[in-house]
Amino acid sequence: MKDLTQSFGTLYHPQKALVLFEAGIGHNRQYYIEAYDMNEQGQACNAHPLSVTEANALVKALQTAEKEKSGLLALSGLMPSNVLYLKTDRNPFAVWYTPARTMRLFFKEDLGIPSGECAMPALIWKAGKKEMAIYACADATELTPDTPLLHAPFFNVYSDGRVCMGNTQVDISKDCPLEKFMEIWQDAFYNSYFSHLLKGHLPVNGNIVQLWKSLSGTGRPFPNEVLIPHKAALKHLFK
Incomplete structure (x- = not known):
């Protein structure tokens, strides 16, 4: 046994x-x-x-x-305006969004994608002390509980939205305030190397390698039309 x-x-x-x-x-x-x-x-x-x-x-x-x-997740000031949901009792977690913007991404060399500044779609993040999930959305300015989620267009993300952090160490202290908590998870995500697709999950319509090649260092806006609908709505992240 x-x-x-x-x-x-x-x-x-x-x-x-x-x-x-x-x-x-x-x-x-x-x-x-x-x-x-x-x-x-x-x-x-x-x-x-x-x-x-x-x-x-x-x-x-x-x-x-x-x-x-x-x-954990205590506020050091006013609630950040991009926080969508906060649970501070048993198994605490936070849900927040970031608008469409440009961020530097790192890619493993064997992908053939140069690391560089890339346009991002609007993103929705859900994180607890030990794991994080990420999703995309069409418009972060008009979010409601029924807003449909889209798959985040990245390597290293499972079909349910969970992120595989690989060897990246994420150190969340038991008294980490909310603002620092969000910053730690975002830094860990953007400072890790994107390397592969997980369990056959293709998160975009088309060739994901060509997508990021066309965006890295080019200044082109992110093409939202390549995003794929997720089966869940925003309210499903509040559980």
């Missing part, structure tokens, strides 16, 4: 159970907290009044959890 334990998430073991007792009514209510230790079988045992030491340990654990939850 195959050992799948390494594929599981963090395993938490029960350590203590608390029961809150209440007596009286209205302003005369009184409370008593009873603590139970948990044995190796996960059964409650050793009932006793909650001690000051145990209460302080609980408060510290809750404060630490809250700090870790709210640190």
Whole structure:
């Protein structure tokens, strides 16, 4: 049989159970907290009044959890105008867009595409702490939840939009603010080398090598007519 334990998430073991007792009514209510230790079988045992030491340990654990939850993607100022969706609780992520613009791209030598300044279509980004996905859109100035997504016209992108970062290391700290978070992911994407198509996914109509050859260093605008519709709409990224 195959050992799948390494594929599981963090395993938490029960350590203590608390029961809150209440007596009286209205302003005369009184409370008593009873603590139970948990044995190796996960059964409650050793009932006793909650001690000051145990209460302080609980408060510290809750404060630490809250700090870790709210640190990543926290705002250092006003919400950036290009942010479309932000989730800051469990498994935080952000969705944002960048307008059509010119960026420098790097291509592996064996593609025969010179690295250089290239026109980009409007792009929609979704990133969490460990992975990123990217999509194109026809017009970033009139986005709604029902705006249809288009495949991002790049090498190294899966058909579902996820980006293969290869050996590029993306270091997102647990307290990384939103603006820095977006900058790190965009820098990692644009500073990596585009090298190959993934699992037969052709993200544009026509020859993708010829497309980027025609754009790199030429100053030509990106031809949006080569973009291919994706099966999802923008609202599907908010999950």
